[in-house]
Amino acid sequence: MVLLEIRNLSRRFGGLAAVSELDLxxxxxxxxxxxxPNGAGKSTVLNMIGGTLAPTSGKxxxxxxxxxxxxxxxxxxxxxxxxxxxxxxxxxxxxxxNVLAGSSLSSKSGxxxxxxxxxxxxxxxxxxxxxxxxxxxxxxxxxxxDEMAVNLPHGNQRALCLAVAxxxxxxxxxxxxxxxxxxxxxxxxxxxxIRTLRDEKGITSIIVEHNIRAVKGLCDRxxxxxxxxxxxxxLPREVVANKTVIEAYLGVEGSAV
Amino acid sequence: xxxxxxxxxxxxxxxxxxxxxLPLALxxxxxxxxxxxxxxxxxxxxxxxxxxxxxxxxxxHVGFSLIGAYGSGLLATKLGLSVWLTMxxxxxxxxxxxxxLSYPFLKVKGIYFALxxxxxAETLRLITWYWKGFTGGFWGLLKxxxxxxxxxxxxxxxxxxxxxxYYLTAIIVAISLFILYRLENSHLGFKWRAIQDTDVLAQSVxxxxxxxxxxxxTIACFFAGIAGALFAHFQHSLSPDANxxxxxxxxxxxxxxxxxxxxxxxxxxxxxTVVLSIISELARGLGExxxxxxxxxxxxxxxxxxxxxxxxxxxxxxxxxKLLRLTQRGSA
Numbered sequence: 001m002v003l004l005e006i007r008n009l010s011r012r013f014g015g016l017a018a019v020s021e022l023d024l025x026x027x028x029x030x031x032x033x034x035x036x037p038n039g040a041g042k043s044t045v046l047n048m049i050g051g052t053l054a055p056t057s058g059k060x061x062x063x064x065x066x067x068x069x070x071x072x073x074x075x076x077x078x079x080x081x082x083x084x085x086x087x088x089x090x091x092x093x094x095x096x097x098n099v100l101a102g103s104s105l106s107s108k109s110g111x112x113x114x115x116x117x118x119x120x121x122x123x124x125x126x127x128x129x130x131x132x133x134x135x136x137x138x139x140x141x142x143x144x145x146d147e148m149a150v151n152l153p154h155g156n157q158r159a160l161c162l163a164v165a166x167x168x169x170x171x172x173x174x175x176x177x178x179x180x181x182x183x184x185x186x187x188x189x190x191x192x193x194i195r196t197l198r199d200e201k202g203i204t205s206i207i208v209e210h211n212i213r214a215v216k217g218l219c220d221r222x223x224x225x226x227x228x229x230x231x232x233x234x235l236p237r238e239v240v241a242n243k244t245v246i247e248a249y250l251g252v253e254g255s256a257v
Numbered sequence: 258x259x260x261x262x263x264x265x266x267x268x269x270x271x272x273x274x275x276x277x278x279l280p281l282a283l284x285x286x287x288x289x290x291x292x293x294x295x296x297x298x299x300x301x302x303x304x305x306x307x308x309x310x311x312x313x314x315x316x317x318h319v320g321f322s323l324i325g326a327y328g329s330g331l332l333a334t335k336l337g338l339s340v341w342l343t344m345x346x347x348x349x350x351x352x353x354x355x356x357x358l359s360y361p362f363l364k365v366k367g368i369y370f371a372l373x374x375x376x377x378a379e380t381l382r383l384i385t386w387y388w389k390g391f392t393g394g395f396w397g398l399l400k401x402x403x404x405x406x407x408x409x410x411x412x413x414x415x416x417x418x419x420x421x422x423y424y425l426t427a428i429i430v431a432i433s434l435f436i437l438y439r440l441e442n443s444h445l446g447f448k449w450r451a452i453q454d455t456d457v458l459a460q461s462v463x464x465x466x467x468x469x470x471x472x473x474x475t476i477a478c479f480f481a482g483i484a485g486a487l488f489a490h491f492q493h494s495l496s497p498d499a500n501x502x503x504x505x506x507x508x509x510x511x512x513x514x515x516x517x518x519x520x521x522x523x524x525x526x527x528x529x530t531v532v533l534s535i536i537s538e539l540a541r542g543l544g545e546x547x548x549x550x551x552x553x554x555x556x557x558x559x560x561x562x563x564x565x566x567x568x569x570x571x572x573x574x575x576x577x578x579k580l581l582r583l584t585q586r587g588s589a
Binding site: 050051052071072073076077081082084088089090091092093097100101102104114115164165167168 | 436439440443444445447448450451453454455457458459460461462463464465466467
């Protein structure tokens with residue numbers, strides 16, 4: 001089943017086409033890799049799916065609905081979660097509170113909890129707390145629940161980013177270079193978590209990543225962008241062996257220095 | 258848990274008792290008037306801090322107080338409406354203006370937001386200055402009535418009396434602070450903090466950042482308006498002079514009260530306003546040098562105790578440890 005259809009998606013900055021006439025189909029429950037040389041337009045695509053950047057033209061159809069013109073928070077409410085490139089976390093909140101912030105949209109918190117703590121508001125809070133702890137268990141951060149999020153080591157911060165995204169109950173994760181700046185051990189752990197997300201929770205992921213070896217091992221399918229155009233798509237094995245892709249990365253034989 | 262509750266109840270009871278007894282103990286119209294103004298300022302500074310929860314600093318909060326003050330004052334003098342109603346309407350007018358302005362204003366952050374609010378307040382002040390036929394212009398708006406007397410069980414309370422007005426202010430400010438406190442500690446306040454941290458992540462977990470910013474600013478300005486209305490019906494006259502209530506200097510004082518008190522805690526603006534107002538009052542003999550003194554205090558705090566008065570215990574501990582280390586090294 002197709003979860004996300006991208007049709008004819010373009011984004012121009014002035015006269016420059018960062019992404020042009022892109023078509024992509026992302027299936028439910030797959031890990032989809034988006035790769036390409038620097039400046040190929042990978043992050044631009046991710047930003048357009050997430051909603052932080054408006055497309056110049058084209059459609060982004062998620063669960064049958066065109067979301068291309070919706071603001072980011074509306075897309076989040078429909079089930080798209082962003083995991084940002086840098087450690088974008090709520091800096092003044094604890095690890096647990098970060099996850100609670102992530103789940104805040106799914107909780108139908110009304111005005112009744114503000115002035116008087118009604119039993120239903122209290123129950124809701126307890127429920128949210130328990131769910132948040134479950135997310136932390138998933139990313140192995142239960143012990144650090146009450147630490148400030150910014151005091152975690154880099155790898156753990158990225159794991160927390162996943163937990164925050166998970167707390168939004170998203171179906172689709174957009175991961176912007178999730179492995180950057182990690183050591184091998186952390187990379188393994190992160191890849192394991194992304195796989196578990198797919199296998200246990202049926203979560204679909206789109207990953208933009210430079211680490212080709214990791215992408216090859218992790219992704220079910222890959223698309224390669226170059227100068228804002230899709231030059232290849234398919235199984236990782238096929239794509240990496242594709243002649244056009246090799247040329248895009250390494251330059252045409254003979255022309256490179 | 259119950260022990261914590263007991264402490265809170267005790268502190269509240271003691272505070273309430275002090276607030277009730279104070280004007281009777283002071284027995285001075287002058288000092289009670291000062292207390293009324295402190296109460297009003299506490300509300301303005303606390304509502305300023307509500308905006309700060311989003312990371313925004315308003316340098317034009319007096320502008321919304323001005324709307325509340327002139328709005329309520331004009332409705333009462335020109336239309337003869339009940340002051341009880343006009344005070345609320347004054348707050349509402351400030352809120353409506355804030356709601357309208359929040360849409361363009363909250364697109365920017367930091368210094369830009371501060372400048373926009375500053376210029377708005379100055380514009381509003383100058384409009385009241387030049388619009389002689391409506392606002393009284395630079396002569397000011399005069400003969401603003403007090404709230405009408407109320408009768409409770411055969412007892413008539415007349416609000417021309419400074420003590421009754423003091424109690425009225427105390428009640429309104431207390432209720433307003435309670436509302437602001439509960440908002441801050443609710444899921445709304447939680448989302449506001451999240452937005453201050455990173456609005457990019459906040460919106461991508463589904464928080465409607467724009468709506469929350471507008472809501473926050475509107476609520477804060479409503480209370481600034483209420484404070485303005487309280488001021489108007491206490492003073493019975495309003496002046497648009499730059500050196501009076503609605504000038505730039507006052508806006509800056511409000512920020513200084515907040516910073517010196519400490520913006521990290523709800524009690525910060527309250528403590529800051531009380532302490533600085535009393536210091537300022539006691540230093541009345543300094544005359545025109547008073548603003549300089551407040552400035553000096555602000556500088557000392559920013560450099561030495563950036564957490565403000567609420568962070569003083571923590572700072573003292575730090576200094577004590579440092580001192581201990583120094584003396585140990587000296588004796589070794």
